[in-house]
Amino acid sequence: MAESVVTTRSALALPTVRGRALRVFLKHRLAVFGLVVMAIVASTAVAAPWLEPYPYFEQNYDVVLKPPGRDHLLGTDNLGRDTLSRMIRGARTSLGVASAGGGMAIGIGVMVGSVAALWGGWYDYFLMRATDILMSIPTIFLALLTIAIFGQGISNLIWVLALVFWPGTARIVRAQCLAIRNMEFVMATESVGSTRWRILHRHLLPNATAVIIVQATIFVAQAVLIETSLSYLGVGAQPPLPSWGNMLNEGQRYIRETWWLVIFPGAAIFLTVFALNMLGDGLRDALDPRSQHRL
Amino acid sequence: MTAYVARRILAIFPMILGISLLLFLLMNVAPGGPELMMLGGLGGEGFFSADVAAKIKQDLGLDAPLHVQYVRWFGSALRGDLGRSFFKKVPVLALIGEKLGPTLALTGSALVLAILLSVPLGIVSAVRQYSTFDHLTTTMAFLGISIPNFWLGILLILLLAVRFDLFPISGIAPYGNDTLVTRLHHLVLPVLTLTAPKIAVFTRFMRSSMLEVLAQDYIRTARAKGVLERAVIYRHALKNALIPVITVVGLNLPALIGGAAVIESVFAYPGIGHLAVESTRLKDYPVIMGISMLVAMVVILGNLLVDLLYATIDPRIKYG
Numbered sequence: 206m207a208e209s210v211v212t213t214r215s216a217l218a219l220p221t222v223r224g225r226a227l228r229v230f231l232k233h234r235l236a237v238f239g240l241v242v243m244a245i246v247a248s249t250a251v252a253a254p255w256l257e258p259y260p261y262f263e264q265n266y267d268v269v270l271k272p273p274g275r276d277h278l279l280g281t282d283n284l285g286r287d288t289l290s291r292m293i294r295g296a297r298t299s300l301g302v303a304s305a306g307g308g309m310a311i312g313i314g315v316m317v318g319s320v321a322a323l324w325g326g327w328y329d330y331f332l333m334r335a336t337d338i339l340m341s342i343p344t345i346f347l348a349l350l351t352i353a354i355f356g357q358g359i360s361n362l363i364w365v366l367a368l369v370f371w372p373g374t375a376r377i378v379r380a381q382c383l384a385i386r387n388m389e390f391v392m393a394t395e396s397v398g399s400t401r402w403r404i405l406h407r408h409l410l411p412n413a414t415a416v417i418i419v420q421a422t423i424f425v426a427q428a429v430l431i432e433t434s435l436s437y438l439g440v441g442a443q444p445p446l447p448s449w450g451n452m453l454n455e456g457q458r459y460i461r462e463t464w465w466l467v468i469f470p471g472a473a474i475f476l477t478v479f480a481l482n483m484l485g486d487g488l489r490d491a492l493d494p495r496s497q498h499r500l
Numbered sequence: 501m502t503a504y505v506a507r508r509i510l511a512i513f514p515m516i517l518g519i520s521l522l523l524f525l526l527m528n529v530a531p532g533g534p535e536l537m538m539l540g541g542l543g544g545e546g547f548f549s550a551d552v553a554a555k556i557k558q559d560l561g562l563d564a565p566l567h568v569q570y571v572r573w574f575g576s577a578l579r580g581d582l583g584r585s586f587f588k589k590v591p592v593l594a595l596i597g598e599k600l601g602p603t604l605a606l607t608g609s610a611l612v613l614a615i616l617l618s619v620p621l622g623i624v625s626a627v628r629q630y631s632t633f634d635h636l637t638t639t640m641a642f643l644g645i646s647i648p649n650f651w652l653g654i655l656l657i658l659l660l661a662v663r664f665d666l667f668p669i670s671g672i673a674p675y676g677n678d679t680l681v682t683r684l685h686h687l688v689l690p691v692l693t694l695t696a697p698k699i700a701v702f703t704r705f706m707r708s709s710m711l712e713v714l715a716q717d718y719i720r721t722a723r724a725k726g727v728l729e730r731a732v733i734y735r736h737a738l739k740n741a742l743i744p745v746i747t748v749v750g751l752n753l754p755a756l757i758g759g760a761a762v763i764e765s766v767f768a769y770p771g772i773g774h775l776a777v778e779s780t781r782l783k784d785y786p787v788i789m790g791i792s793m794l795v796a797m798v799v800i801l802g803n804l805l806v807d808l809l810y811a812t813i814d815p816r817i818k819y820g
Contacts, residue, residue, distance in 0.1 A: 341751065341799045346758030346776065353780040353788050354526045430648055434762045437650055438777050457654055457766075460662055460669070467658060471651035479646035 226491040236487020242480035246473075250297040257290035262445050273465055280465040282455065291447040292469055298448040299436075300477070302359060303428035306366025310428075311421050313367060314374020319409060321375065322382035323401050333379070336372035344369055348431055352440050362441050366428045377420055381413040415492035419485050426481035433474050449474050501811070508804050519796045520577075520789070524570050527785055534560065534586050534783045560586055573789070582793075583786035585779075592790040596772065600757075602672055603764070603771030605683075607756040610691050614698035615749065619742075621699070622706020626714060626741075627733060637703055644700025653693040653766040660689060670768035690767045694760060698752070705748050710741040743814055750806030754799045758791070 230236055249256060258278075265285035273280045279288035321332040339347065351365045382405075385391060391408055399407070435441035436450025444451055449470040456466030557563045561572070573583060582592035625634045661669045667689050668674070673682045713719065714737055722736045723729075752759075761773030768774070772791060779787040811817050 338799075341754060341803060342795065343755045343757075343759040345761050346754075346773075346795055349761060349776055349780045350523075350788065350792060353783060354523075426646075433648060434650060438762060438765055440777070440780055453651065453654060457657075460654070460658060464658060467651075467654050471648060471654060474648045474651060475646060478648065479643070482642065482646050 230487050230491035233483075233487040233490055235483040236490070239480035239483035239487065242476060243484060246296055246300060246477055246480070249293055250300045253293050253297040257287075257293050259287040259290045261286065261290045261294040261447055263287070263290075270459060270463055272463070279469050280463070282466055283459055288452075288465060288469060291452060292449070292473060295447040295449045295452055295470065296473070298359075298442050298446060299429055299432055299450070299474070302362050302432045302442070302448075303366065303425050306363045306432070307370060307421060307425040307428045309363065309367035310370035310424060311374050311417060313371040315378050315410070315413075315417065317371065318375040318378025319382050319405055322379045322386060323405060323409070329379075332375065336375050339368070339372045340376075344427075344431065345434060348435060349438075349440065352435065357440050357443065359442060359446075362432060362435065365435070366431060369431065370424045370428065373424070374417070374420055377416060378413055381416050382409045385409050385412045415488075419489045419492065422481055422485035422488060426478045426485065429474060429478055429481070505808065508807070512800055512804075515800060516793070516796065517574075520574065520793060521570065523789060523792055524573065525566065527788070528562075528566055528569065534562075534785060573786075577793075582790040585787050586784050587782055588784075592786045595775065595787060596790055596794060599770060599772045599775050602769065603760060603773065604756060606687060606690055606764070606769065606771060607694065607760050609687065610694035610698060610760075611749070611752060611756065613691065613695045614702055617695075618699045618702035619706055619745070621703045623710055623733070623738065623741075625703065625707040626710035629711065634707075637707075641700040641704050644697050647697070649693060649697055650762045650766050652696060653690070653763055656689050656693060657766075672770055686767075686769075690760075690763055690769055693766070694763050702745070702748065706741070706745055709744045710737060713737045713741040716740075743810070746809055746813070747806055750802050750809070753802035753805070754795055757798050758795045 263286060265281070267285065268277065268281045269285045270283055271277055271281045271285075273288075277287050277289065279292065281287055282291070317332050317336075321329040342350075348365050348369055351368055352361065355361050355364065386404075386409065391404060394404060394408065432441060433448060433450030433453070436448040437454045439451070439454060442448035442451055444455070452470040453467055456463070456470065459466055554563070561569065564572070576583065580593065582596075584591055585595055588595065621637055625637045628634055657669055660666045668686050672686050673679070714733075719732060719737055722732050727736070757772055758776065759773070760771060761776050763769070764771045764774040765777055772794075775787065776791050778784075779791070
């Protein structure tokens with residue numbers, strides 16, 4: 206055990222920053238586990254149409270509410286639809302919506318955060334009060350309110366996630382930019398006439414990338430939770446399109462007769478969120494030289 | 501200090517005005533109003549003539565110009581009338597009042613339970629950093645924030661309500677047997693579900709806050725002059741470590757009202773969150789407005805409360 210750790214370390218003892226990051230990341234076993242799980246879930250989502258053993262919408266009244274077995278590995282639902290196929294298609298819905306929403310949140314957050322930090326003054330004041338207000342509303346309530354206003358549906362779901370998660374990114378990017386902004390090398394480029402845009406994209410953003418990547422991972426984890434919650438509540442992804450959330454809603458109606466309809470989709474959400482959280486934790490250790498890596 | 505408090509309280513009014521105006525406008529410019537929901541959802545309009553939709557709009561008062569509608573709404577809100585639900589035809593205030601009690605019973609007991617359990621857990625984790633106990637609580641905390649809350653609720657139903665039949669599956673009390681005992685019996689599973697992730701978050705927070713304080717110079721001084729370890733931890737460290745925890749609890753106050761929407765739906769528990777979800781589906785504007793304003797008030801008052809508590813507890817903080 207100890208020996209194997211030593212050999213891994215010596216094999217990877219590269220004198221570069223990347224080498225150090227990789228080494229720290231690989232030592233964080235749960236993070237590696239998270240990466241593997243996410244690789245599997247993401248490729249399932251991408252290849253969903255080719256992986257599904259049955260069409261996800263196909264109803265078969267001969268096999269209603271059948272427990273997991275040879276023909277249907279994860280059982281069937283009340284309409285005789287194959288749970289495994291619906292889970293695979295659900296991965297596409299849940300992960301697709303969550304990463305699109307998370308990605309948009311990061312985009313908006315980076316813009317707002319860097320403008321607030323670099324332009325300062327009233328821009329900073331108003332943008333930060335806006336984030337204060339949005340962040341003090343309970344997340345799920347804010348999401349519900351937005352859906353009440355703009356309506357249900359997949360594309361609105363993505364906007365909701367963007368709205369809910371941009372303030373967090375904005376504040377982190379702002380803090381990061383402010384910290385780097387006052388360093389000597391930035392002052393040096395300023396003194397030789399760099400414009401604010403140049404400082405932003407040449408110096409501030411590259412230095413904030415690590416923090417943004419870590420944040421993105423954790424936001425996608427939370428976005429998966431929000432998307433599945435909303436779909437569970439019936440205001441997110443609409444049937445017949447499966448999401449792990451609305452599968453749980455449909456499964457709960459038959460909770461007295463079945464267990465597989467509520468166990469499998471929930472376990473998928475749990476595993477995905479846990480993997481993303483662990484991945485984020487590992488990336489933080491690896492990318493931030495100041496953080497102390499554990500394990 | 502008095503001037504500061506007065507200024508903060510005065511600032512509440514323009515904020516409430518601004519929030520209500522923004523919400524009102526957004527809600528009314530969005531496509532697909534409640535009249536379509538009444539005609540059987542989006543796509544239902546094809547079966548009815550435009551006259552019917554127009555008639556419904558007129559009945560609901562949605563045909564007036566926006567500013568007239570807003571002034572009408574705000575005027576009666578000032579007199580304590582938040583309008584009537586489009587669908588249930590009862591006053592919004594009565595509807596909210598009826599659901600507020602059950603929700604507070606649920607979220608309040610979850611919050612109290614979470615604090616009572618996580619403060620000691622966090623202290624022990626910090627004092628015995630990297631011990632087996634610490635690793636155990638850390639792992640549990642990570643599981644706690646990763647497990648989808650509503651799935652935890654469903655699992656508890658599957659295990660404790662379906663498999664072992666210890667608790668009811670849903671609702672607030674059986675019909676015709678609405679006593680304190682049956683209500684408490686119905687509360688157990690939702691409270692458990694709601695408490696679990698809060699314990700995870702609070703414990704992590706208490707732990708890091710305590711660790712930070714324990715590394716301070718004055719703790720070393722206390723130890724150096726021979727204060728008992730127990731006194732160092734509970735008298736010198738704990739007081740200061742609790743200050744940031746107040747923030748977290750204060751920021752959790754809005755969640756008392758609007759944070760249990762999903763769990764209330766899992767257990768079909770008739771509270772504010774359940775009402776919010778239902779009204780969202782139906783686009784019941786007056787109810788959504790009412791709940792939103794309630795949440796906004798709690799958010800603003802919660803922030804004020806945290807700031808004031810801070811100044812009272814921590815003499816280093818002064819507001820001018």
